[in-house]
Amino acid sequence: EVQLVESGGGLVQPGGSLRLSCAASGFNFSTYWMAWVRQAPGKGLEWVAKIHLDGSDKYYADSVKGRFTISRDNAKNSLNLQMDNLRAEDTAVYYCARDHPSGWSLGCWGQGTLVTVSS
Amino acid sequence: EGVLTQSPGTLSLSPGERATLSCRASQSVSTYLAWYQQKPGQPPRLLIYGASSRATGIPDRFSGSGSGTDFTLTISRLEPEDFAVYYCQQYGSEFGPGTRVDVK
Numbered sequence: 001e002v003q004l005v006e007s008g009g010g011l012v013q014p015g016g017s018l019r020l021s022c023a024a025s026g027f028n029f030s031t032y033w034m035a036w037v038r039q040a041p042g043k044g045l046e047w048v049a050k051i052h053l054d055g056s057d058k059y060y061a062d063s064v065k066g067r068f069t070i071s072r073d074n075a076k077n078s079l080n081l082q083m084d085n086l087r088a089e090d091t092a093v094y095y096c097a098r099d100h101p102s103g104w105s106l107g108c109w110g111q112g113t114l115v116t117v118s119s
Numbered sequence: 120e121g122v123l124t125q126s127p128g129t130l131s132l133s134p135g136e137r138a139t140l141s142c143r144a145s146q147s148v149s150t151y152l153a154w155y156q157q158k159p160g161q162p163p164r165l166l167i168y169g170a171s172s173r174a175t176g177i178p179d180r181f182s183g184s185g186s187g188t189d190f191t192l193t194i195s196r197l198e199p200e201d202f203a204v205y206y207c208q209q210y211g212s213e214f215g216p217g218t219r220v221d222v223k
Contacts, residue, residue, distance in 0.1 A: 033211070044206065044214060044215075044216050044217045045157070045206050045208075045214040047212045047213055047214060050212065100153075100174070102168055103211065104151045104168065104169070104210055105153035105165055105208065106153070106155075106163075106165060106208075109162035110162065111162060112162060
């Protein structure tokens, strides 16, 4: 069974940093693009970043470019999101998601981890 | 990449009725368009990929159509569990704002 389990969320002050992790199991992690998607309270989905199979290509939403860094460790079946210079508007549930085998869509999702940016 | 718009914002229907949701892209996305369903407190679930292919386990009352800039998600007969928010997504990246399907 495919499982994605996020961790690392919590309360952080504006300007602070947080590192999210996603533990993947039940599939060959190194053969899939992976992504982070977030959802602010009561709002819609916002794509954050995605990373190539081997980590060689990374893409970011304009809203997080220069502040967030996506990475992966295929040996540990782990996806990460380093979030720096956090702002109140980054407050959201952050979901880890796996690409669909046919590509260009997200076929499996974790349950999410809540990040709250507040003083 | 362009922007996705979805209409209507809210669709109020009764169980058994047909739902037609629209997603429009500001520039052509060919068929790199996906649809998701999200219920409160749950992560999204992939319904349709490649504009018209149903994901594994998705009932055949859900269908997707379109290419280029105009796309449609149709639910042929609404079941009680279908009342939710639906999002379209282009290129596995940007999402539309969503359409809420609620009970009339």
